[in-house]
């Protein structure tokens with residue numbers, strides 16, 4: 069999925085319908101590693117496809133695992149089992165793990181105990197995220213693991229002789245108060261060495277994020293590892309433990325990802341009565357700790373019901389109620405409470421969140437800064453955050469939100485689009501959501517509702533071959549907006565008429581209008597389909613262009629296509645190209661461009677375009693054709709081609725494509741309310 073450099077979300081008003089969430093990141097990466105350590109193949113269903121699972125899968129492939137994907141929902145991973153590790157004397161196996169803590173920590177432990185020569189690195193931020201307590205625990209055992217950069221942080225080198233004895237007779241001590249991933253890493257890796265003896269881990273300090281340990285324990289059990297435990301202080305892996313693939317394993321949808329939609333359901337009114345939003349793939353009995361976010365959301369006012377596999381959320385108390393909560397048990401989802409606090413009465417206090425400071429970014433500082441940009445007042449402490457929302461609608465500000473390469477910052481702050489002031493919201497670098505939820509914005513905007521007038525439309529009208537289509541597509545891509553090529557609809561009508569043996573002349577107006585009203589058309593990212601047939605090229609011929617110009621003269625055909633064109637106005641916005649976008653179809657559009665170029669210039673461009681497709685023609689013929697088409701389009705009675713009164717004129721004869729795009733984006737930016 070290609071994300072633009074920023075995404076402008078119009079003010080949103082409601083949510084309704086259903087949303088299917090991607091798989092849990094925590095479960096996905098744990099399952100991948102456990103499957104890799106097992107003998108035989110594991111079929112994983114519902115695996116998350118995101119940056120963090122991609123780096124884990126790439127690493128496992130490099131380690132020798134086989135990966136097959138029979139379909140989009142299933143991935144079969146062939147485990148390493150008892151196969152020998154690479155020699156510790158050979159060249160290192162280099163593993164790049166991006167910013168995935170759920171890959172870096174467990175792989176470091178698993179490979180140190182397996183033996184071999186490896187180098188583990190990540191992005192710059194990964195090299196600032198602590199791993200010293202885990203490394204120390206492994207070094208206690210005698211594992212040869214060292215830092216390649218700053219002590220206490222990745223990158224790491226592991227150079228371990230698989231046959232060398234390790235000090236496994238006493239309990240391994242690991243700190244639990246910095247990241248629970250260190251304990252998870254040891255729990256998943258140690259069974260490799262538990263064939264002959266039982267192995268114990270002792271947690272030093274108060275263990276944080278205990279629910280993540282519960283996920284680890286539940287999955288170890290699914291992979292046949294037997295454990296004894298004393299609360300969260302001591303864990304003993306029983307002698308004879310062996311990873312045993314469960315065969316098929318279904319990954320639950322991500323409970324942390326669910327939090328954004330639970331929050332949206334609690335914040336946004338629904339225009340379909342009291343039904344609200346259905347969240348599919350994760351339910352009330354989830355094994356993920358972040359499902360407890362539900363309790364906090366309920367305490368703030370959300371009405372949540374559900375079953376084992378889904379949740380139903382709607383607005384309850386309004387405004388929401390401010391809460392004071394120790395968030396140790398839901399460190400990730402607690403960020404969503406900070407966004408909900410924008411809609412609460414009073415000051416919300418989130419405590420015991422020191423771990424936020426060592427995540428993808430310093431989340432306490434980042435959250436305070438961005439909520440402040442929206443008009444909230446925040447007090448950030450070493451391990452707490454207090455949020456007082458903007459006093460009333462007048463105190464909200466149209467903000468351009470920084471996301472700090474942190475997926476959760478982008479997803480949480482997107483909830484500010486439901487603000488009561490009706491202000492649009494800009495999210496910078498929205499592509500960071502790819503870490504755990506690549507389709508997040510499509511999912512949110514798919515269930516969000518707002519008045520059509522709030523969805524911005526940029527109209528680009530002009531004569532044939534002026535460059536409208538090229539400009540409109542580029543502007544839409546830069547803004548992450550939908551695209552309407554309205555000319556394609558007239559071309560499709562002409563093609564459909566030709567296929568039905570109906571001529572384009574006025575005598576056939578009623579039949580042509582009927583065909584236009586019921587075009588079995590489907591657009592995808594790059595192709596156009598008519599009655600299931602790919603007609604992307606067929607509608608581009610000069611002959612169909614001429615016939616399209618003829619059918620477009622007919623008022624009944626034009627009105628038959630109006631509703632179809634209005635249907636393209638979807639969140640987050642639309643760029644529409646044609647002849648009457650600004651004058652007839654979207655007369656209230658906030659930006660209208662009338663794009664021209666001299667006839668000679670347009671004929672030369674079209675000539676170049678056709679030659680590149682292997683179609684031979686002359687510039688003179690093309691110029692005559694396009695002038696005839698322009699004349700017909702400009703002189704027709706119904707919706708003639710002309711600039712809208714409030715259109716900005718752009719002559720592209722002397723401009724490159726990039727220059728026209730920059731000009732339009734400049735005009736668009738100038739109309740936006742975002743403070744920089």
Ligand SMILES: Nc1ncnc2c1ncn2[C@@H]1O[C@H](COP(=O)(O)OP(=O)(O)OP(=O)(O)O)[C@@H](O)[C@H]1O
Pocket residue numbers: 530531532533534535536537538539555673674676677720723724725728
């Ligand atoms: N500013 C420009 N400089 C040079 N070439 C351009 C420029 N703008 C567009 N072109 C080229 O001109 C050709 C026609 O552009 P395009 O198809 O976008 O025009 P159009 O107005 O959408 O045409 P139509 O109305 O027939 O659909 C394309 O090959 C495109 O790459």
Ligand SMILES: Nc1ccn([C@H]2C[C@H](O)[C@@H](COP(=O)(O)O)O2)c(=O)n1
Pocket residue numbers: 532554555556558559613616617618620645646647648649697701
């Ligand atoms: N909004 C529109 C778009 C197009 N037409 C007509 C005029 C053109 O000759 C024909 C094909 O358009 P093109 O693909 O070349 O942009 O459709 C129109 O009348 N109104």
